[in-house]
Amino acid sequence: MTIGLAHAELIAVLSAVTGDEPRVMTVRSGDALPSGPFELGHRSLQAGLREWVGDQTGHPLGYLEQLYTFADRDRTHEDAEGRTISISYLGLVREQAAPGAGKPGWHGWYEYFPWEDHRGGTPEILTAITGRLQDWVAAEPARREHRRRRVDFAFGLDGAAWNEDLGLQRYELMYEAGLVTEAGCAPAKSFGRSMFADHRRILATGIARLRAKIKYRPVVFELMPESFTLSQLQHTVEALAGLTLHKPNFRRLIDQQELIEETGETTSETGGRPAKLFRYRHAVLEERALSGSKLPLSRN
Template sequence: MSAFRDSLPSEGRVVIGLSAVVVAIQGYNAVVLTVRPPGANLEGLPFGPFDPLGHRTFELAMRAFVTEQTRFTLGYVEQLYTFGDKGRDAPLADMGDRGGGERSAHDRVISVGYLALAAAAVDTHAPASQWRPWTRFFPYEDWRDGRPAALSLIEVALRRWADGDAQRLGRARLLFALDGAPWNEERVLERYELLYEAGLARETSRDRGEAATALPAPLAAALGEPMLSDHRRILATAVSRLRGKLKYRPVAFELMPEAFTLSALQRAVEAIAGVPLHKQNFRRALERADLVEGLGRMDADTGGRPAELYRFRREILGARPVSGLSLPLLRD
């Protein structure tokens, strides 16, 4: 380790930061666990610096940070992505006061993000920690009730930014479903990065050391709330990953209790994907995949007609290849 440290430029260090996107379903929303460090005016994800001398692995360190900062114990976890490109045109990572010692402008921060799924948004009892709907940070990503009104405001701002440039306008059309282009729910990160490039994300002016541009309140709300450091980029990456993974791995069941109704499962999948699903086709696809099994008892707490409870057939994971869930969209 000393040889590695000696090889670093004297004017800078490599700091490895670990962040966790902890997702659960709360009511009708996908929620993410956030923290607000002392003195911070923005929320962020649970995070901290990796100590090569004190931490045995990245994952164990990340789990410890989450428990320390939120009093929440993680279950399912997977590594999400490593953000380390020098000079990347994206929100700049910053460990704040958690990086250890004096920080230099030449320090290189490597951000390692993790995705964690929880079966319930359990009250953490940590005063600086909250479960927040991720639509708070990306309002334009929720199409469950049709095209979001936020997109109309964003469209005007993007067209102004494009200023007739065909390449810019083409990217905006493709990512934000303008001029009748189809919506691709998985391209969350690309949409956020375009807003960052266009100077519409509030993190842009912060990272460039510029005075924040005053936006009309409706547009600011449509663009979503900023987060600490590069955490909104990490969150966008997690949403993209999870939306894609729904279709090829049965990860949706990591967000469900042991017993659930099919309506609750559909609502959870819709909350993650951000799109409405066709009820009958969704259930037919579940039946064909043979992923769930009826428990022979009813849930009387549905607020209406009692519905049968089901369980995920977890034992099949070791018996055969298992795909994800079909997402048959509800068309107008």
């Protein structure tokens, strides 16, 4: 009897922000997320992943959070002994790691999701995507209304505002509509760089989770160097959210939370007036909820 027996696999979405660009650690030249079997020797899932990441990259893993567990039958690596259960994690590292034993590479988020970066205004690729989605909406009269509402909501059409947190819903809609190669779409007609199996979907899950999390928990600081300027902090948040923020309001928000303190030093590497350097106040609790912490959006 092999009832309930299965292979256990860990998949990691490891992110860093370098040069105002959010990146993810990949293997196979950017075609897959790093993954490995969950071995018996590990103390727990988290410990197993931390150990494994430490071997792959020299850098320690700061924040680590479980994302989701998949076990659909159509997943790969299935064999006679059972099926594979994949447990995915989101991890944040402070800077781009040097290539380790497994030669991991770092690739920008928006290679895989070019429609998610709205820092330079609405990306042109979105018009092509929403056009193709309109065809999909119209294709099946019975579900048309439902599909229309889902598309409008996820992509901020018909009066709805663009919501950066809905990256997963957007990818899933595009998958359903057959706009990505993972869904069998021809490469010429697809959008964004694809990945092995469902790895791009897992990456979308991680991005969406992180975008939601930075609004109510101080996880951004896991991606920042020891000391930083307020502009650097803002650019990091903007890179993650794929949006530009209103500078005075961003500073007011950071002030109110009392999450950072001045180091006393300044840097003039930024071009204009020297900027004060700040550091994260490690005294504040990790668990601390940020009250009223929506992102100070700007409409431009």
